[in-house]
């Protein structure tokens with residue numbers, strides 16, 4: 310049997326509206342010495358604590374785009390780390406402008422607490438297509454089709470000889486093919502079942518393209534209420550909060 314050495318814990322796989330009571334997007338990737346969050350939506354801190362994951366268990370946070378259900382939890386995670394006198398470095402990896410946005414959010418939400426001054430936070434930015442080499446893992450971002458001002462990206466992550474790909478939020482784009490090529494796990498948004506909504510995928514259009522994907526395992530995320538009602542008709546694995554995947 311092949312050894313599974315990367316754990317992906319689904320802290321939240323809901324949409325922006327908490328449909329079905331699901332938490333906002335947050336995936337905890339634990340590859341032994343390398344542990345990070347992929348997205349950190351507004352509800353992430355209580356979600357992490359439900360699973361006993363503390364700030365010290367997180368070395369980095371990767372943000373796919375600047376929407377609150379994907380990065381609104383970062384100020385809370387950092388505040389929590391500051392309160393617990395974290396001394397380890399935390400990396401926050403995002404599209405261009407992450408440091409400015411997160412500093413502004415902290416100032417609005419917790420004025421005067423000087424969270425960033427108390428922590429060792431390293432802000433890193435990725436650009437589309439370039440590979441960002443990190444400590445024991447790497448990241449490649451792809452431009453996807455979503456609200457442009459949120460700087461939307463899909464992410465292709467290599468860690469412990471495994472590839473984990475994540476669509477971020479997006480309408481159909483052929484970029485999903487290189488993004489997820491031969492990936493061990495591809496987490497793909499599928500916000501809707503049949504509704505055509507700009508900036509998101511629906512299952513019926515994704516289903517038509519399934520034969521063209523080369524990933525080894527695809528799982529769907531980010532469901533609206535109609536999609537949640539239709540899961541019996543969906544022939545791709547679907548995420549739910551709290552589950553663990555082994556890659």
Ligand SMILES: [Zn+2]
Pocket residue numbers: 374376379455459478
């Ligand atoms: Zn979004």
